[in-house]
Amino acid sequence: MIEYAQQIGANVSQDGLLEGAISLWDGDKNLHTQNAVLAGEAASLSDPLSAEGIRPSIFSGVKAAEAIDEALGGNGDALKKYTQIINEEWGADMVWAGRLAGAFYRFPKVAYKVGVKLPAATTVMSKILCGELRYADIASTAIKKLSSSFLPGRG
Numbered sequence: 001m002i003e004y005a006q007q008i009g010a011n012v013s014q015d016g017l018l019e020g021a022i023s024l025w026d027g028d029k030n031l032h033t034q035n036a037v038l039a040g041e042a043a044s045l046s047d048p049l050s051a052e053g054i055r056p057s058i059f060s061g062v063k064a065a066e067a068i069d070e071a072l073g074g075n076g077d078a079l080k081k082y083t084q085i086i087n088e089e090w091g092a093d094m095v096w097a098g099r100l101a102g103a104f105y106r107f108p109k110v111a112y113k114v115g116v117k118l119p120a121a122t123t124v125m126s127k128i129l130c131g132e133l134r135y136a137d138i139a140s141t142a143i144k145k146l147s148s149s150f151l152p153g154r155g
């Protein structure tokens, strides 16, 4: 990491570096308290399959801002509603991303061949990243395909 940072011209030393794992979604959580909400990476919203974190960070940031605005306007349930919105609109699909990740990372070599190298898979993943498809729409078929390719003689 230091080597990479130096290559791009950053002046860093080992002492000045703090490393941390990407905080992947691993189940719905309470994202609010009395006067605060969690959004983005701090809320562990990154996709457990692709590690995509920018889109959920922007999405939750916008929803958090709306909730704070409503709370300041006197809506006592606004922050609670924020948790519900994130869990329903993001968490519900991350359940499927988590299931797919479970199948994908179990046998990554085979999964890479079946799930990444195929042009159709790239198209599907692009649509997911653009928000045009949800994991829920494709997960069952994808998991079946991945599972069958793990069987002896099929990989």
Ligand SMILES: Cc1cc2nc3c(=O)[nH]c(=O)nc-3n(C[C@H](O)[C@H](O)[C@H](O)COP(=O)(O)OP(=O)(O)OC[C@H]3O[C@@H](n4cnc5c(N)ncnc54)[C@H](O)[C@@H]3O)c2cc1C
Pocket (backbone or CB within 6 Å): 022, 039, 040, 041, 042, 046, 051, 052, 053, 054, 055, 057
């Ligand atoms: C190497 C790498 C590659 C990635 N690639 C992708 C990718 O291709 N696509 C994708 O979607 N996601 C990617 N991600 C994940 C994505 O970068 C994060 O999920 C996303 O940036 C999180 O956004 P955020 O605003 O929640 O947090 P951050 O972008 O981490 O922003 C938090 C900010 O708060 C500041 N901060 C922290 N503590 C304090 C403090 N006490 N006071 C004031 N400021 C503070 C930090 O300096 C930082 O600027 C990648 C992550 C990594 C590490």
